[in-house]
Amino acid sequence: MMATIQYFWRHPLAEEVREEGREEGRLEALAETTINILRWRGIDVPDDVRARVQACTDLARLTTWSQRAVHAATAEDLFLAAD
Numbered sequence: 120m121m122a123t124i125q126y127f128w129r130h131p132l133a134e135e136v137r138e139e140g141r142e143e144g145r146l147e148a149l150a151e152t153t154i155n156i157l158r159w160r161g162i163d164v165p166d167d168v169r170a171r172v173q174a175c176t177d178l179a180r181l182t183t184w185s186q187r188a189v190h191a192a193t194a195e196d197l198f199l200a201a202d
Contacts, residue, residue: 147173149181153197156188168194 150172157164175181184197191197 146176146178146181149178149185150175153181153185153188156185157191157194157197160188160191162191162194164194168197172197 153172154164154169172181172184175184187197187199
């Protein structure tokens with residue numbers, strides 16, 4: 120029984136599942152950081168902006184939004200430009 124369990128964790132499918140979990144964690148952390156940057160700067164984050172940021176599954180887009188959060192005048196400024 121133990122060999123089966125150990126084998127599963129070395130299986131490519133198990134690694135794929137772990138990587139998906141890590142990716143989800145990165146997305147969640149970056150979304151939360153983006154929202155926090157705005158809040159730390161004293162910018163109100165409406166529910167619709169929060170929902171859009173938290174629903175994003177594109178790491179590159181979230182990275183862009185987090186960079187924009189540093190200079191944004193409003194939360195909606197995250198979404199300006201070529202999105």
